[in-house]
Amino acid sequence: xxxxxxxxxxxxxxxxxxxxxxxxxxxxxxxxxxxxxxxxxxxxxxxxxxxxxxxxxxxxxxxxxxxxxxxxxxxxxxxxxxxxxxxxxxxxxxxxxxxxxxxxxxxxxxxxxxxxxxxxxxxxxxxxxxxxxxxxxxxxxxxxxxxxxxxxxxxxxxxxxxxxxxxxxxxxxxxxxxxxxxxxxxxxxxxxxxxxxxxxxxxxxxxxxxxxxxxxxxxxxxxxxxxxxxxxxxxxxxxxxxxxxxxxxxxxxxxxxxxxxxxxxxxxxxxxxxxxxxxxxxxxxxxxxxxxxxxxxxxxxxxxxxxxxxxxxxxxxxxxxxxxxxxxxxxxxxxxxxxxxxxxxxxxxxxxxxxxxxxxxxxxxxxxxxxxxxxxxxxxxxxxxxxxxxxxxxxxxxxxxxxxxxxxxxxxxxxxxxxxxxxxxxxxxxxxxxxxxxxxxxxxxxxxxxxxxxxxxxxxxxxxxxxxxxxxxxxxxxxxxxxxxxxxxxxxxxxxxxxxxxxxxxxxxxxxxxxxxxxxxxxxxxxxxxxxxxxxxxxxxxxxxxxxxxxxxxxxxxxxxxxxxxxxxxxxxxxxxxxxxxxxxxxxxxxxxxxxxxxxxxxxxxxxxxxxxxxxxxxxxxxxxxxxxxxxxxxxxxxxxxxxxxxxxxxxxxxxxxxxxxxxxxxxxxxxxxxxxxxxxxxxxxxxxxxxxxxxxxxxxxxxxxxxxxxxxxxxxxxxxxxxxxxxx
Numbered sequence: 001x002x003x004x005x006x007x008x009x010x011x012x013x014x015x016x017x018x019x020x021x022x023x024x025x026x027x028x029x030x031x032x033x034x035x036x037x038x039x040x041x042x043x044x045x046x047x048x049x050x051x052x053x054x055x056x057x058x059x060x061x062x063x064x065x066x067x068x069x070x071x072x073x074x075x076x077x078x079x080x081x082x083x084x085x086x087x088x089x090x091x092x093x094x095x096x097x098x099x100x101x102x103x104x105x106x107x108x109x110x111x112x113x114x115x116x117x118x119x120x121x122x123x124x125x126x127x128x129x130x131x132x133x134x135x136x137x138x139x140x141x142x143x144x145x146x147x148x149x150x151x152x153x154x155x156x157x158x159x160x161x162x163x164x165x166x167x168x169x170x171x172x173x174x175x176x177x178x179x180x181x182x183x184x185x186x187x188x189x190x191x192x193x194x195x196x197x198x199x200x201x202x203x204x205x206x207x208x209x210x211x212x213x214x215x216x217x218x219x220x221x222x223x224x225x226x227x228x229x230x231x232x233x234x235x236x237x238x239x240x241x242x243x244x245x246x247x248x249x250x251x252x253x254x255x256x257x258x259x260x261x262x263x264x265x266x267x268x269x270x271x272x273x274x275x276x277x278x279x280x281x282x283x284x285x286x287x288x289x290x291x292x293x294x295x296x297x298x299x300x301x302x303x304x305x306x307x308x309x310x311x312x313x314x315x316x317x318x319x320x321x322x323x324x325x326x327x328x329x330x331x332x333x334x335x336x337x338x339x340x341x342x343x344x345x346x347x348x349x350x351x352x353x354x355x356x357x358x359x360x361x362x363x364x365x366x367x368x369x370x371x372x373x374x375x376x377x378x379x380x381x382x383x384x385x386x387x388x389x390x391x392x393x394x395x396x397x398x399x400x401x402x403x404x405x406x407x408x409x410x411x412x413x414x415x416x417x418x419x420x421x422x423x424x425x426x427x428x429x430x431x432x433x434x435x436x437x438x439x440x441x442x443x444x445x446x447x448x449x450x451x452x453x454x455x456x457x458x459x460x461x462x463x464x465x466x467x468x469x470x471x472x473x474x475x476x477x478x479x480x481x482x483x484x485x486x487x488x489x490x491x492x493x494x495x496x497x498x499x500x501x502x503x504x505x506x507x508x509x510x511x512x513x514x515x516x517x518x519x520x521x522x523x524x525x526x527x528x529x530x531x532x533x534x535x536x537x538x539x540x541x542x543x544x545x546x547x548x549x550x551x552x553x554x555x556x557x558x559x560x561x562x563x564x565x566x567x568x569x570x571x572x573x574x575x576x577x578x579x580x581x582x583x584x585x586x587x588x589x590x591x592x593x594x595x596x597x598x599x600x601x602x603x604x605x606x607x608x609x610x611x612x613x614x615x616x617x618x619x620x621x622x623x624x625x626x627x628x629x630x631x632x633x634x635x636x637x638x639x640x641x642x643x644x645x646x647x648x649x650x651x652x653x654x655x656x657x658x659x660x661x662x663x664x665x666x667x668x669x670x671x672x673x674x675x676x677x678x679x680x681x682x683x684x685x686x687x688x689x690x691x692x693x694x695x696x697x698x699x700x701x702x703x704x705x706x707x708x709x710x711x712x713x714x715x716x717x718x719x720x721x722x723x724x725x726x727x728x729x
Contacts, residue, residue, distance in 0.1 A: 046079065046080050046081045046119070047080075047081050047082075047083050047116075047117045047118060047119065048075055048080045048081065048082060048083065048087070048117055048118075048119035048120065048121055048150075049082070049083050049086075049087050049088070049089060049108065049111070049116075049117045049119075049120060049121070050067070050068055050071040050072070050082075050087055050088050050089070050120075050121045050122070051089045051090070051104070051105065051108055051120060051121075051122050051127060051128070052064045052067035052068060052071075052088065052089075052090040052091075052122075052123065052127065053090065053091045053092075053094060053096060053102075053104075053105075053127050054092065054093065055093065055094060055095045055096055055097075064088075064090045064092065067090075067123045067127075067152075068088050068090075070123065070152045070153060071121040071122075071123075071152045073152075074121055074150065074152040074153075075121065078150075080119060080121075083116065083117050089104040089105065089107060089108040090104055091103065091104045091105060096126060096127070096128075096129050096130040096131075097129075097130055097131065097289075098129070098131070098134070098289070099129065099134060105128075108120075109138075109141070112141075112142060112145050112147055113145065115145075117147065118146060118147050118148065119147065119148045119149075119150060120142060120147055120148070120149045120150065121150050121152055122149065122150075122151060122152065123151070123152055123153070124151060125139075125151070125160070125165060126175065130173065130175075131173065132170065132173045135165070136165070139160070139165050148160075149165075151164070187282065188282070188283065188307060190210055191280060191282035191283065191307040191309065192307060192309065193210070193309075194280050194309045194310075194311050195209075195210025195211065195280070196210055196211065196212045196275075196280065197210075197280070197282050198282075200212050201250075201270070201273055201275055201276070202218055202221075202222065202249075202250040202259075202270065203215060203218045203219045203221070203222040203276065203316055204218075204275075204314070212314070213313075214313070214314065214316060219316045221242070221247055222270070222276060222316050222317065223316065223317060223321070225238055225242075225260055225270060225271070226271065226276070226317050226321050226322070226325055227321065227546075228241070228546055229260070229271050229325055229328060230321060230324035230325050230328055230550075231546040231547075231549040231550045232328065232367050232368050232369075232546075232549045233542060233545070233546045233549075234257070235257035235258075235260040235261040236257045237536070237542050238255075238257075238260055239254075239255035239256055239257050239259075239260060240539070240542070241539050241542055241543070242255045243255050244539050245539070271325050271329065272329070274308075275311075275314055276314075276315070276316045276317040276322070277315055277316075277317055277318075277319060277322050278310060278311050278312045278313070278314045278315035279308055279309070279310060279311065279314075280307075280308070280309045280310075280311050280314070281306070281307070281308050282306075282307040282308075283301060283305050283306055283307045284300065284301060284306055285298050285299065285300055285301060286298070286299055286301050287299075331368060332368075362387050362388060362409070362410070362533035362534060362535055363533075363534050363535060363536045363545060364380055364388055364409055365409075365413045365416075365417075365532075365534060365545055365548055365549075366413065366416060366548065366549060366552050366555055367380075367549070369549065369552055369553065369554055369555050370390055370412075370555050370557060371554060371555065371556050371557070372392035372393075372394065372395070372401060372403055372556070372557060372558075373403065373556060373557065373558035373567075374392065374394055374395075374400070374401040374403065375394075376392055376393050376394030376395075376400075376401060377393050378390045378391060378392055378393065378557060379391060379393050380409060387408055387409060387410045387533045388408075388409040388533075389406045389407065389408055389409065390406070390407045390408075390409050390412065390557065391404075391405075391406050391407075392404070402560070402561060403558070403559055403560055403561065404561060405559050405560075405561055405563075407557065407559055407566065407612065408612055409533075410532050410533045410617045411609070411612040411617055412555070412557065412568070412609075413532050413533075413534075413617075414529055414532050414617045415568055415607060415609045416552065416555060416568065416570055417525050417528060417529050417532070418529065418607075419568070419570055419605045419607050420525055420548075420551065420552070420570075420572065420605075421522055421525045421526065421529075423603075423605050424551070424572050424574065424603055424605065425518055425521065425522050425525075429574075429603060430518055430574065433574045433601060433603070436601050437574075437575070437601050448504060451504060452501065452504055455497055455500060455501045455504070456501065458497055459494055459497050459498060459501070462490050462493055462494040462497070463494065465490045466487065466490045466491060466494065469483060469486050469487045469490060470487060473487060521547075524544055526621070528544065529621050530621055530622055530625060532617045533617070551572055551573065551574070552570060552571070552572055553571045553572065553573060553602070554570070554571040555568065555569075555570050555571075556568070556569040556570075556571075563611075564610075564611045565608060565609055565610045565611050566609050566611075567606065567607070567608055567609070568605075568606070568607045568608075568609055569604065569605070569606050570604070570605040570606075570607070571602055571603075571604055572602070572603045572604075572605060573601065573602055573603060574603070623678065626670055626672060626677070626678045627678040627679070629666075629670070630666065630677070630678045630679065630680065630681060631679075634666075634669075635662075635665050635666045635669040635670070635713075636662040636665060636666070636713070637658065637661055637662060637665070637711075637713055638711075638712075638713065640709075640711075641706060641709075641711050641713050642658055642661075644705050644706065644709055644711075645657075645658075645661060645702045645705060645706065646658075647705075648698075648701045648702050648705045649698055649701070649702060651698075652693065652696070652698045654689060654692075654693070656686070656689070659680070659681075659686065660686060660689045660690055660693055661702060662681070663677065663681045663686045663687070663689075663690050664690045664693070664694075664699060664722070665713055665714075665717075666681055667681075667690070668717055668718065668719060668721065668722070669717070674686075674687035674690055674691070675687045691725065694722050694725050695725075699722060703719060
């Protein structure tokens with residue numbers, strides 16, 4: 001209350017609260033009680049909790065124990081009581097860069113809002129957060145709840161006030177920036193030295209700090225993976241091959257497609273790792289974190305910030321194979337529509353090749369190699385059967401092609417396989433290929449090897465001169481300018497020769513096109529023709545398909561609407577024959593070694609194909625194969641088998657009973673119909689006789705007798721077809 005005395009001066013008189021209370025002018029105690037936190041328990045003036053954190057996974061749990069011990073000592077010294085039950089809240093191996101993922105800190109904040117303590121002990125402000133604005137937010141939150149924050153050292157000690165919080169937060173931010181800067185500078189220096197920065201990729205083994213060496217055994221697996229992928233073998237199938245052979249993955253477990261192919265967004269995966277071509281890359285991308293969601297987004301840094309150093313001793317994959325894999329990645333790349341771009345029918349966007357579908361149905365033998373006559377890719381889809389059909393993408397997606405006819409891939413694949421068998425692998429074609437390619441390849445290889453040896457000798461001479469000049473400079477106490485000039489000149493000359501040596505291309509060795517290799521591959525194609533539509537089931541099947549895709553580079557299909565047939569133009573090269581690709585020798589990995597397949601002669605095959613009809617795809621080959629088997633007496637009864645069966649069929653009053661049994665066995669073994677068998681089983685009376693024998697139960701008797709003596713003629717034989725026939729008849 002303000003009053004004035006007799007002189008007119010102002011006097012302040014204190015308010016008598018007791019008098020106010022007695023006169024009921026102000027219930028001051030009730031007023032204060034209304035301002036107090038509702039959930040704040042009584043007698044918590046000295047109850048405290050401890051919060052600890054460490055960020056690096058390389059640190060140990062003892063870091064939290066040390067923080068807790070110092071906090072407990074602080075509480076005892078200042079007469080504070082630790083919260084009964086749980087007094088320690090600790091986040092292990094969690095970064096202080098943000099508040100997301102800090103589960104123990106979240107529990108601490110919930111307890112604070114519930115009034116569970118009123119003093120918090122921490123080692124430093126940076127334990128709450130290394131970002132100053134986040135630390136301020138937490139401190140304001142605790143202050144609003146009436147909670148004191150105490151620092152237990154070592155930089156600060158005691159009750160934390162606003163000034164100390166600002167200073168400690170500033171130094172925490174400064175320390176964070178210093179750690180990040182020192183770490184980045186150290187990694188950049190190591191990258192410029194050519195050291196390995198990051199994990200050791202598969203195919204290498206660790207040396208000293210920053211060093212790694214090629215593991216020859218794993219390097220062979222890396223080359224196989226790249227070769228398979230270049231031949232359009234899917235990562236899932238590559239992983240299946242490696243797992244079936246018992247080859248351990250980089251983590252010592254089963255291979256997965258993600259390890260080979262990686263991820264589109266992050267750009268990782270074995271087939272994208274430039275270390276396999278002898279390049280140490282660093283600072284290519286960066287991760288920017290959203291402060292609200294905590295999610296990280298990978299972006300590409302400016303090219304001026306990239307660090308790329310050549311490491312020839314790291315090379316495992318040749319540049320030729322690397323380029324094929326990069327082309328393959330571009331082909332199957334997911335289409336990215338530019339922002340604001342409008343794609344119309346008049347100007348279609350480039351068509352991308354979709355990855356091969358995983359299915360238990362037929363395999364598209366020449367996946368990603370089918371093109372329409374208009375130049376657009378041909379896509380495949382399944383109908384009601386297990387066979388894929390091919391159609392022009394431009395015709396159905398953009399309406400720019402008039403070839404809107406669907407073509408069964410089975411007929412096309414049979415025709416392509418026939419073309420490979422009859423044309424590409426003929427003796428004349430192989431001999432022509434040897435003359436036009438092998439001779440030039442040998443000459444180019446000899447010249448490249450000679451140039452490589454000469455460059456290596458010149459580099460060795462310059463190295464000796466550099467060493468001798470350096471010794472002279474040291475002995476002369478670095479006082480002769482001519483010696484320094486000579487030293488710099490020798491080094492410049494050596495660096496130029498080393499760069500020339502690295503850019504030298506050495507073609508691979510002469511492919512093996514011997515008669516045995518050609519005959520073996522032709523036989524595989526013969527067998528494959530009879531299996532179309534083909535379903536990959538074994539590792540050998542996958543490797544055969546990969547070999548075919550290595551030979552066939554492009555298939556152009558020209559089938560106009562309402563045409564009786566269609567035209568095939570197949571672009572092939574024997575350089576993709578299995579066993580023809582060369583691998584760099586370990587001692588020559590520092591040199592770029594190529595098979596020169598891009599410059600290999602291309603063999604164009606043009607084939608006029610009839611209109612596809614219903615029925616089997618390879619009737620001609622199948623009939624020829626069946627005729628050979630029948631003429632050689634395959635799938636028939638032996639003399640011992642017949643003696644057993646003759647006794648069982650003694651009541652069956654038919655002529656040629658043995659021929660009837662042979663007819664039945666041949667039909668079951670080959671899967672051919674009874675009325676379409678080759679000679680000597682191509683008599684309609686024999687087909688009717690077999691049906692009669694099955695109907696009357698004599699076939700079942702004979703089969704049981706053969707199974708009792710464990711005859712090879714019925715071993716593993718599927719007789720369900722005749723069992724169904726017997727029920728129907």
